Amino acid sequence: MPPWSWGALVPVLAAATVVVERRAEAAGRVPLLPPSLLRLRSMRRGFAMHLPFMLAYGAFMFVFALTVQTGLHSGVLGGGLAVLPLAVAYFAGSLAAPRAIARFDARRVVAVAAVAVALGLLVLVLVTVTTWPHTDYWAFTPGLVVAGAGQALVFACLFRLILLDVPEHLVGVGGGVVTTVQQSGLALGVATLGTLFVGLERTGVGTAFVVSLAVQAAIMLAIAAGSLTLPHLHARPGQTGVAVDV
Numbered sequence: 001m002p003p004w005s006w007g008a009l010v011p012v013l014a015a016a017t018v019v020v021e022r023r024a025e026a027a028g029r030v031p032l033l034p035p036s037l038l039r040l041r042s043m044r045r046g047f048a049m050h051l052p053f054m055l056a057y058g059a060f061m062f063v064f065a066l067t068v069q070t071g072l073h074s075g076v077l078g079g080g081l082a083v084l085p086l087a088v089a090y091f092a093g094s095l096a097a098p099r100a101i102a103r104f105d106a107r108r109v110v111a112v113a114a115v116a117v118a119l120g121l122l123v124l125v126l127v128t129v130t131t132w133p134h135t136d137y138w139a140f141t142p143g144l145v146v147a148g149a150g151q152a153l154v155f156a157c158l159f160r161l162i163l164l165d166v167p168e169h170l171v172g173v174g175g176g177v178v179t180t181v182q183q184s185g186l187a188l189g190v191a192t193l194g195t196l197f198v199g200l201e202r203t204g205v206g207t208a209f210v211v212s213l214a215v216q217a218a219i220m221l222a223i224a225a226g227s228l229t230l231p232h233l234h235a236r237p238g239q240t241g242v243a244v245d246v
Contacts, residue, residue, distance in 0.1 A: 046162030054185025059193035071205030082137040086148035093152025106157040107230040113153035114224035118217040120147025132206035
């Protein structure tokens with residue numbers, strides 16, 4: 001079959017999927033992707049933030065590994081050690097996320113954390129521009145720490161916000177949809193910004209890395225702006241859980 005014919009099938013298959021899923025839910029069964037989930041405000045707006053976030057995250061891990069290993073000739077072990085500051089900061093940010101949400105409201109945390117990720121990426125850009133090709137990968141540590149902590153906070157908040165309105169009997173399905181979007185975003189990030197990086201690599205690994213980081217930083221700033229459309233999620237005085245203000 002010619003390539004254009006596969007493209008023509010996409011809208012047909014999408015429409016058929018919608019019809020089948022609606023009928024299954026109307027019949028009282030639990031479809032693979034319940035249409036009622038996608039009608040939830042928290043799901044729609046949360047996914048609008050979550051997909052580009054995972055795209056940027058997947059792209060970063062891919063291009064950073066290539067930059068350290070092929071551009072700085074650090075090898076596999078060097079690549080692992082280079083990303084260690086981000087991993088430690090991500091772990092610390094994950095532990096701090098519940099308290100940050102309780103104190104400041106999840107969507108505010110998303111906004112601030114997304115800006116922090118963008119700043120961390122721009123620090124990496126500055127280090128690369130000023131020191132390449134003699135960059136010591138430990139010089140990336142400050143930017144990685146800021147970006148890693150921000151990534152952890154954004155991810156934790158978005159996960160909570162997406163599942164905010166999901167009814168109890170659909171929580172398992174909702175979690176599966178979140179995971180599917182998450183994995184799709186990671187793959188899409190490698191396929192798009194990873195391809196951009198490889199295409200620019202002929203002009204220099206440092207240049208390709210800087211351009212890729214700049215695009216990722218722009219995505220994070222867009223997420224920060226878009227987070228203002230998310231519902232409120234915070235703890236009220238005297239509560240141990242969270243409250244929602246839509």
